[in-house]
Amino acid sequence: MKRIILIAALCALFHACRMPVAPPAPYGPVPTTAQLEWQKMEYYMFVHFGPNTFTDMEWGDGREDPQVFRPIALDCRQWAETAVNAGMKGIIITAKHHDGFCLWPSRYSTHTVRESGWREGRGDVLRELSDACRTAGLKFGVYLSPWDRNHPTYGTPDYNEVFTAMLAEVLTGYGAVFEQWFDGANGEGDNGKRQVYDWPLFHRTVYHYQPSAVIFSDVGPGCRWIGNEDGRAGETNWSRLDTTGFEPGKIPVLDTLTIGNIYGQAWIPAETDVSIRPGWFYSPATDDKVKPTDELRAIYYTSVGRNSNLLLNVPPDRNGRIHPHDSTRLMDFRAAIEADFRHNLAAGATITANNIRGDSPRYSAVHLLDADFDTYWATDDTATTATLEITLPAPQTFSRLLLQEYIPLGQRIAAVDVDYWDDTSHTWMSLASATTIGYKRILQFPATTSDKLRIHIRRSLACPTLSTVGVY
Numbered sequence: 276m277k278r279i280i281l282i283a284a285l286c287a288l289f290h291a292c293r294m295p296v297a298p299p300a301p302y303g304p305v306p307t308t309a310q311l312e313w314q315k316m317e318y319y320m321f322v323h324f325g326p327n328t329f330t331d332m333e334w335g336d337g338r339e340d341p342q343v344f345r346p347i348a349l350d351c352r353q354w355a356e357t358a359v360n361a362g363m364k365g366i367i368i369t370a371k372h373h374d375g376f377c378l379w380p381s382r383y384s385t386h387t388v389r390e391s392g393w394r395e396g397r398g399d400v401l402r403e404l405s406d407a408c409r410t411a412g413l414k415f416g417v418y419l420s421p422w423d424r425n426h427p428t429y430g431t432p433d434y435n436e437v438f439t440a441m442l443a444e445v446l447t448g449y450g451a452v453f454e455q456w457f458d459g460a461n462g463e464g465d466n467g468k469r470q471v472y473d474w475p476l477f478h479r480t481v482y483h484y485q486p487s488a489v490i491f492s493d494v495g496p497g498c499r500w501i502g503n504e505d506g507r508a509g510e511t512n513w514s515r516l517d518t519t520g521f522e523p524g525k526i527p528v529l530d531t532l533t534i535g536n537i538y539g540q541a542w543i544p545a546e547t548d549v550s551i552r553p554g555w556f557y558s559p560a561t562d563d564k565v566k567p568t569d570e571l572r573a574i575y576y577t578s579v580g581r582n583s584n585l586l587l588n589v590p591p592d593r594n595g596r597i598h599p600h601d602s603t604r605l606m607d608f609r610a611a612i613e614a615d616f617r618h619n620l621a622a623g624a625t626i627t628a629n630n631i632r633g634d635s636p637r638y639s640a641v642h643l644l645d646a647d648f649d650t651y652w653a654t655d656d657t658a659t660t661a662t663l664e665i666t667l668p669a670p671q672t673f674s675r676l677l678l679q680e681y682i683p684l685g686q687r688i689a690a691v692d693v694d695y696w697d698d699t700s701h702t703w704m705s706l707a708s709a710t711t712i713g714y715k716r717i718l719q720f721p722a723t724t725s726d727k728l729r730i731h732i733r734r735s736l737a738c739p740t741l742s743t744v745g746v747y
């Protein structure tokens with residue numbers, strides 16, 4: 276009896292003293308804190324606004340009379356309210372497009388809101404929008420086109436100094452900037468000259484004034500262009516990219532931007548930018564061409580559903596307000612997505628894994644079903660394949676599976692098969708397959724009824740981790 280008590284005591288002591296199982300080591304490049312916060316935003320608004328709004332142009336040539344800029348009822352609070360009601364998390368505005376017109380009264384240009392006469396030349400769209408975003412709880416971002424078809428110094432080294440000074444103005448005058456958007460389009464200036472940009476200087480300037488800003492360009496460094504303007508990320512989409520030898524406007528083949536590089540040296544996740552209308556700027560000619568809800572819904576699945584953020588452009592009209600056709604469509608789009616993800620059928624399910632890291636509760640598969648991104652399931656280091664089984668309390672009909680990798684430790688999973696249990700044939704039947712998961716991957720398939728699903732990770736570059744599984 277004494278021996279038994281002693282053994283039991285020793286066992287208890289052993290368990291109490293057992294070292295916590297160490298998490299998997301990060302694999303490859305990983306997101307910075309700012310990139311992780313950015314990725315969690317998922318969906319935000321792009322605003323193209325400026326002289327082009329009033330001239331039916333997409334690319335103004337910089338010789339427009341500033342007086343054409345005359346929004347008679349500009350209301351940035353209406354933009355911000357629309358974004359909030361649409362479920363968006365921020366707004367990025369074209370502070371200066373290729374025509375060089377500045378939406379703020381820049382000291383380094385004579386082609387600005389000051390010269391327009393709007394609000395007697397005392398207006399500042401960046402001020403009004405950044406204030407409205409702050410009030411509405413939205414993040415504020417700035418698009419600044421390096422290509423400038425108006426500025427007299429464009430095409431000379433002096434322009435790099437001018438552009439840097441303009442950057443400093445927009446980055447210091449309006450509070451926190453979550454994303455600095457650099458357009459890759461680079462043509463000639465009004466003087467027929469083309470600029471050689473000082474990208475290292477531009478990047479240094481952004482990080483100096485806004486250390487937490489994510490810098491967008493064709494090739495990062497904070498986030499990258501998806502390689503098309505159709506709203507389509509790759510079904511395979513690595514948040515990693517090799518950028519040596521590339522810069523904005525001098526880019527790898529477009530497919531590489533759409534797919535990323537499996538062994539890319541840098542963490543540069545994708546952003547999908549697309550417009551709700553055929554053009555980036557407002558035109559009355561497109562009032563009846565706002566994308567239908569089904570098309571926007573499809574774009575959600577091919578962007579957010581494929582490990583990319585969605586930057587949806589909603590161009591304000593000539594009054595300076597978001598047109599009712601656009602705002603109504605945005606509300607329908609939100610309702611459609613919310614309906615798709617209202618009931619997670621996996622919420623009351625049981626879930627098992629054939630491998631749990633160190634058999635530790637810390638990495639148990641139950642973490643896949645909690646709503647906490649920061650708890651996750653992981654396997655032992657030796658595993659590069661694994662199988663999860665989900666049993667629902669009763670048979671249910673579903674057509675979507677949502678998966679999230681725990682990306683703070685890097686992107687690992689390269690191939691996944693999903694099966695369901697068919698009660699008639701008593702076999703597992705194939706439901707869907709995927710390659711990459713990343714921050715979020717949503718698989719769609721024909722509506723299927725079953726009480727069991729199986730997720731088989733067929734290939735992982737290092738032991739897999741998953742944070743979330745949802746069945747809808």
Ligand code: FUL
Nearest residue numbers: 333334458459460548555
């Ligand atoms: C492109 C620009 O040329 C378009 O006008 C628009 O701003 C789009 C978002 O990026 O490169």
